[in-house]
Ligand code: SF4
């Protein structure tokens with residue numbers, strides 16, 4: 001999932017957008033990792049993520065994935081993914097994970113300086129960063145920034161530009177509320193890292209621009 | 211993916227869901243442009259079709275078309291690598307694998323992201339250049355299953371025109387190679403007929419900083435303010 005890496009947005013609207021991924025390594029600790037992943041799922045659920053999901057389960061919470069159903073898939077999976085929309089929750093989840101010491105790798109996405117500060121506050125040492133050096137190539141193929149800010153929340157690219165544009169239009173015309181629009185746009189992203197809270201806020205901005 | 215014209219009632223509910231904009235309005239029924247469809251499965255999973263007219267045809271599983279689905283649908287596991295994902299574990303598990311050590315940078319070029327898709331021919335253009343550079347190209351990446359010649363980067367001719375939602379080239383450089391690698395790749399990337407999202411993996415320095423950020427700013431390729439960070443909670447940890 002370099003898919004949580006290239007979320008588009010401004011420093012301002014990327015605040016309160018945190019992705020979370022626990023990943024067992026094929027080479028080190030994947031064998032029998034199911035119970036540990038379930039423990040991790042239990043911890044993140046206790047902190048009320050905005051959304052969660054997995055490609056193994058085939059859908060995310062906003063599309064109706066039941067946590068118990070998700071937990072069952074974890075014997076055959078190698079990760080747990082979700083997103084949070086407030087600093088307190090992600091911080092608290094990390095504290096609980098530190099205590100649980102499962103040994104599974106944890107990757108957190110968000111504003112670099114914020115994540116580093118959280119790590120410092122709770123006494124963990126970040127190991128490696130994956131930085132985004134932006135988009136290159138034929139940028140004429142890309143839509144306007146407000147569309148990209150929404151669609152790149154599904155890093156696999158499963159939320160289409162067209163759907164995002166259609167939702168923006170419906171929200172602006174009053175046919176759909178920002179909340180309904182955000183829930184609809186979250187559907188195609190099975191990993192559940194599409195942050196519908198952030199999407200709702202972005203749609204509210206579009207309403208104001210109209 | 212295909213639409214059964216006998217079942218389709220042209221309600222157009224499915225059209226907006228397609229990331230490749232390849233579901234089109236026809237005279238009798240809605241249809242998919244097969245050349246542009248990457249078999250990502252979004253239209254089917256959206257379950258918006260009132261008549262269940264959308265279906266995955268046999269051709270989607272036949273090589274070379276089968277690679278579309280394998281690279282585009284996150285639910286599909288690679289038959290050979292059995293790891294899922296368009297790339298590898300890269301830095302997600304670096305705390306336990308030590309794949310990228312201090313003094314090294316990992317690089318990932320994600321073709322077709324965000325949201326445009328890519329022909330395999332576009333990846334070949336850049337891979338040919340990469341293999342001439344003195345860098346360590348990651349060969350366990352699924353793209354390598356498509357190669358005809360590992361030394362030159364020439365792809366199998368039958369896959370060149372296949373379109374996928376995204377595919378990733380990964381490689382490793384030493385810290386000293388940063389400027390050279392960036393200067394060589396920038397003009398090549400500017401010429402490809404798709405978009406490429408560029409990522410760089412780096413260890414945190416022992417004082418908890420990321421010195422590469424200022425180097426990147428100096429060479430005019432600043433890192434975005436957001437990133438993904440391996441929190442160092444894997445065990446046993448690789449410290450180097
Ligand atoms: S499978 Fe994907 S690319 Fe093909 S028609 Fe459906 S949504 Fe579009």
Ligand code: SF4
Pocket residue numbers: 213217218219220221222223224225240258259260261262263264
């Ligand atoms: S949703 Fe189904 S019936 Fe409606 S246009 Fe698409 S394929 Fe046809």
